[in-house]
Amino acid sequence: MNGRIISSYYINQNNGLPPLITYILRTAEGKKKITFQSKLYPYCFIGAKNVPILETVELKMLLAKIGDRIISCKQVDGIIVGDGDTPFKIEVTQPSTIKEIRQFLKEKDVKIFESDIIYTRRYAIDNDIKNLISVQNNEIVPITETILPQILYADLECKDDGGWDLEKNPIRSIGCSGKEETFICDAEENILRDFTKFIRDYDYLIFWNGYDFDEPVIKNRCKALNIFIDWRLYKFVDAGYYFKLSQQQQMPLWNLDYVATKLLGEGKVDRTVNGRKISIEELYQTRRDLLKEYNMGDVRKMRQIDEMLLLVQTKQEQADIAGIEIDKVKPAIFVDVLLLREAFHRTPRLIFRNS
Numbered sequence: 001m002n003g004r005i006i007s008s009y010y011i012n013q014n015n016g017l018p019p020l021i022t023y024i025l026r027t028a029e030g031k032k033k034i035t036f037q038s039k040l041y042p043y044c045f046i047g048a049k050n051v052p053i054l055e056t057v058e059l060k061m062l063l064a065k066i067g068d069r070i071i072s073c074k075q076v077d078g079i080i081v082g083d084g085d086t087p088f089k090i091e092v093t094q095p096s097t098i099k100e101i102r103q104f105l106k107e108k109d110v111k112i113f114e115s116d117i118i119y120t121r122r123y124a125i126d127n128d129i130k131n132l133i134s135v136q137n138n139e140i141v142p143i144t145e146t147i148l149p150q151i152l153y154a155d156l157e158c159k160d161d162g163g164w165d166l167e168k169n170p171i172r173s174i175g176c177s178g179k180e181e182t183f184i185c186d187a188e189e190n191i192l193r194d195f196t197k198f199i200r201d202y203d204y205l206i207f208w209n210g211y212d213f214d215e216p217v218i219k220n221r222c223k224a225l226n227i228f229i230d231w232r233l234y235k236f237v238d239a240g241y242y243f244k245l246s247q248q249q250q251m252p253l254w255n256l257d258y259v260a261t262k263l264l265g266e267g268k269v270d271r272t273v274n275g276r277k278i279s280i281e282e283l284y285q286t287r288r289d290l291l292k293e294y295n296m297g298d299v300r301k302m303r304q305i306d307e308m309l310l311l312v313q314t315k316q317e318q319a320d321i322a323g324i325e326i327d328k329v330k331p332a333i334f335v336d337v338l339l340l341r342e343a344f345h346r347t348p349r350l351i352f353r354n355s
Helices: 048-055 057-066 095-107 119-126 188-198 210-224 239-246 256-264 280-286 288-309 311-322 331-344
Strands: 002-011 020-027 030-037 043-047 072-075 087-091 132-136 139-142 151-158 171-177 181-183 204-207 235-238
Touching: 002 030, 002 119, 043 048, 043 095, 048 057, 048 072, 048 087, 057 095, 119 331, 151 210, 151 280, 151 288, 171 188, 171 210, 171 280, 171 288, 181 188, 181 288, 188 210, 204 210, 204 239, 204 288, 210 235, 210 239, 235 239, 239 256, 239 288, 239 311, 256 288, 280 288, 288 311, 311 331
Parallel strands: 151 204, 204 235
Antiparallel strands: 002 020, 002 132, 020 030, 043 087, 072 087, 132 139, 151 171, 171 181
């Protein structure tokens, strides 16, 4: 089975084995979830002169408290560090233990190397896996076949009278474009249930200003209404944020109305009725036809801007180069992962201090 990694996560075990890894894949047959046993123990490095600290009672008590142990601490040939010290590799069974050891050693002013790498990213780097893979007899191997994610553009409209609250303001409508659909119901719960069913076979949910508004709102409202959805199956993508980073137009503002006016010659749908701008809440109560038009206008303009400037496509290409998930494409992470991949395959291997 060949697929594109949409997202990944790990599951700790209590049997002394490394974590299980789960990949959410886009395949030719649809969205798939695979879980497999990793053979890689979480690890980091310290210099030889600091190895004795690992035998202290204080650290042993810390490890006992979190229910883990150091299963291996040994010198590894073919690895160099900048200060000439001999590095020792520490292996444990749970990724969170590395974080605890890092904090403990930091307080002791001990240099530690590569202890701040997310476990699933560590696995991908060490096994030369990027975003396109083939699953063969429980083995994961990289491929070059092009498999595209399923993309849905969406926009939320919320109750807007009485101030903003990302946790409490009810959602009044959700407009979508991939397959065009608008969800407006008398009960917010029905809006969310219909929307979460609709998105099942999509991978990327693309919003404008999504990281600051749409993503936290929809997650908070689902939680408040006891609507369970495994958000790990999806990636929230913020086209507005990507536009701001690209600075292609050097615009002073990057809200959708301003950008659409400058690039498309037309801004958001006018909500003015009889000389008065109507609130979202009033539209929801009295003019749902205009609310739908306003909501879908935003979605269509966002999609037009993205298709004009290739914002999401560019980020996907960058993600594929580094072998990271699309929402992790930030300059520091992008460069760090490329360096880690190159350093891992060098002879002798280079290791780096924590970022």
